[in-house]
Amino acid sequence: MYLKRIELHGFKSFADKSVIEFQPGITGIVGPNGCGKSNISDAVRWVLGEQSVKSLRGSNMSDVIFNGSEDRKAQNVAEVTLVFDNEDRFMNVDYNEVELTRRLYRQNNEAEYLINKEPCRLKDIVDLIMDTGLGRDSLSIISQGNISTFADSKPEERRGMFEEAAGVAKYKKRKLESIRK
Ligand code: ATP
Numbered sequence: 119m120y121l122k123r124i125e126l127h128g129f130k131s132f133a134d135k136s137v138i139e140f141q142p143g144i145t146g147i148v149g150p151n152g153c154g155k156s157n158i159s160d161a162v163r164w165v166l167g168e169q170s171v172k173s174l175r176g177s178n179m180s181d182v183i184f185n186g187s188e189d190r191k192a193q194n195v196a197e198v199t200l201v202f203d204n205e206d207r208f209m210n211v212d213y214n215e216v217e218l219t220r221r222l223y224r225q226n227n228e229a230e231y232l233i234n235k236e237p238c239r240l241k242d243i244v245d246l247i248m249d250t251g252l253g254r255d256s257l258s259i260i261s262q263g264n265i266s267t268f269a270d271s272k273p274e275e276r277r278g279m280f281e282e283a284a285g286v287a288k289y290k291k292r293k294l295e296s297i298r299k
């Protein structure tokens with residue numbers, strides 16, 4: 119499984135529909151300060167279910183909607199779609215491509231979530247990605263803040279992060295749950 123494409127429309131600085139294609143392997147995103155690099159990783163986290171406005175660097179969720187510029191009026195809707203290549207069925211659904219979409223309307227703060235263009239609940243997206251290690255609290259996205267947390271943490275905490283990254287943590291959690299029962 120890998121992230122094949124991101125489509126953004128009305129999300130932060132991406133006023134017009136923008137499509138970013140990725141190949142398997144490592145991709146670097148470079149550009150001058152303020153050009154929108156971090157907005158791309160915000161978009162990824164947003165679709166994967168990020169609910170913390172602060173970690174999306176705003177004060178309201180509607181701050182993710184393009185808010186206008188000198189020559190463009192603000193948008194009323196933000197929409198981001200992540201397209202994953204799922205030929206290896208790493209995600210537990212029988213599709214070669216999985217499209218996850220999140221939309222937000224300015225007018226009523228109404229959110230919409232879609233899997234392969236079918237409306238769904240946020241929970242459906244969260245459940246789908248939980249076992250892939252892509253979840254909101256996973257270490258699949260490491261911000262600058264995470265790096266200093268990692269460097270400053272105690273050995274046991276650091277071990278926990280390795281376990282999370284290696285995919286062991288979820289089995290430990292399940293084991294604890296079954297012992298408790
Ligand atoms: P740096 O190299 O400094 O980290 P960056 O490439 O990561 O920069 P971003 O933080 O992704 O830059 O983008 C910041 C830009 O996005 C700013 O110019 C800001 O005005 C713009 N921006 C953020 N939210 C919105 C919005 N809702 N509408 C329009 N523009 C926005």
Ligand code: MG
Pocket residue numbers: 155156157
């Ligand atoms: Mg940045």
